[in-house]
Amino acid sequence: MFKAVLFDLDGVILDSVETHLSYMSHCANLVGVSFFDSLKDFLVGDGYKFVSDGGDALISIYRDFLSRPVHFSQYFNDLGVDWSSNSQLFGEHYKRVMNSGAVKLFPDSVSALKSLNKNHKIGLVTSSYREVIFKKLGADFVFDSMVCYGEAPTKPSPLGILKCLSELGVKPCESVYVGDMISDAIAASGAGVSFIGVTYGYNTRKSLESYPNIGFIDKLSDLETFIN
Numbered sequence: 033m034f035k036a037v038l039f040d041l042d043g044v045i046l047d048s049v050e051t052h053l054s055y056m057s058h059c060a061n062l063v064g065v066s067f068f069d070s071l072k073d074f075l076v077g078d079g080y081k082f083v084s085d086g087g088d089a090l091i092s093i094y095r096d097f098l099s100r101p102v103h104f105s106q107y108f109n110d111l112g113v114d115w116s117s118n119s120q121l122f123g124e125h126y127k128r129v130m131n132s133g134a135v136k137l138f139p140d141s142v143s144a145l146k147s148l149n150k151n152h153k154i155g156l157v158t159s160s161y162r163e164v165i166f167k168k169l170g171a172d173f174v175f176d177s178m179v180c181y182g183e184a185p186t187k188p189s190p191l192g193i194l195k196c197l198s199e200l201g202v203k204p205c206e207s208v209y210v211g212d213m214i215s216d217a218i219a220a221s222g223a224g225v226s227f228i229g230v231t232y233g234y235n236t237r238k239s240l241e242s243y244p245n246i247g248f249i250d251k252l253s254d255l256e257t258f259i260n
Contacts, residue, residue, distance in 0.1 A: 034259055036176075036202040037148055038193060038225070041158035043212035043233025044252070045141045046168055048130065052234070053094045055129045059122045060113050070111040071097060099239035101214045104159060104186065130164045138232075140253040142173055148256055155179070155196040157209070157219075159186045176200055187215040190222030197223070208246070208259060217243035228258065 042048045057067035075097060098107065105115040108122070115122070129135075148154055155177040156165065162180045177199040184192035197207055204224035209216065212233020220227035221244045229240040229248045237248055249255055 034152060034208045034226070035206040036153040036155060036197065036200050036208075037255070037259065038155040038157055038196055038207060038209045039145075040209075040211040040213070040216050040233075041156060041160050041165065042130075043235075044210055044230050045137065045145070046130075046135055047138050048135045049095065049234055050091055051129060051132070051134045053091065054134075055126060056094075056107070056111070058129070059108065059118070059125060060111055062121065062125070063113055063118060065112050067111065070113075074110050095234060095236055099214065099235040101188065101218060103188070103215070127161055127164065130160065131167050135168065137168060138252060140251055142169065144252040144255060145173065149176075153177075153200045153202060155200055157184075157187070157192040157196050187213075188218035188222070190219045190224075193219055193223040193225055197225075210249075210252075210255065212240075214239060214243060217245060220244075228255070 039045060042052065060067035060070060071093070075093070097110075100106075105119075108115040108118075145154060153176045156175045157179045158165070159181050161182075162178070165178065165180065177196045179192045179196045179199075184195045186192070193209060194204070197204060208226040208228055209220040209223075210228045210230065211217065211220065212230045213235045217227050217229065217240055227243070227245045229237065229245050230252070231237045231248050231250050240248070247258065249258055
């Protein structure tokens with residue numbers, strides 16, 4: 033049995049894909065770039081058959097756009113938005129958007145985490161800010177270790193996962209990381225940690241299946257049974 037279970041936040045614990053799409057669109061607009069036109073141009077140029085009337089179809093297309101093994105800053109650059117020159121502006125906007133009421137916990141998130149924590153150490157390795165986490169999870173739940181934005185190199189670097197494991201006092205071979213993106217799978221593999229993918233997050237299951245994993249779950253409440 034695994035001694036430690038580590039998690040990504042967005043797309044695993046927080047239901048934030050639609051809000052993230054709005055965030056990216058607004059960031060593009062802040063610097064005079066049409067998000068929708070740039071997304072279409074990039075995907076068509078990459079051989080993607082672009083068909084969207086908005087709504088759920090656009091969310092699906094956005095998930096496909098994100099389903100690539102690149103650093104998150106590259107998503108901005110691919111849309112013609114210079115991340116390096118605007119990172120502070122975009123970071124502040126990210127905090128406002130992700131702290132908004134539009135971002136919700138998946139219904140079973142806190143109960144599943146609390147149940148797991150009875151027999152496992154649990155950690156969080158995320159590119160989100162600490163204040164976002166505390167606001168969304170509430171004061172009644174605390175991870176045994178958290179590594180957040182600015183505290184370690186972002187995924188796909190494995191260093192955040194290794195930092196978390198060091199704080200927990202658990203070996204990589206005794207741990208599993210639960211994530212929804214290719215960068216999560218790459219980071220877990222680099223850290224020597226098993227990876228479980230979720231099917232409901234930012235990346236598609238099809239895109240994750242190409243990377244080392246021990247399986248997939250359709251909801252967080254399935255995890256405890258899966259790993260035991």
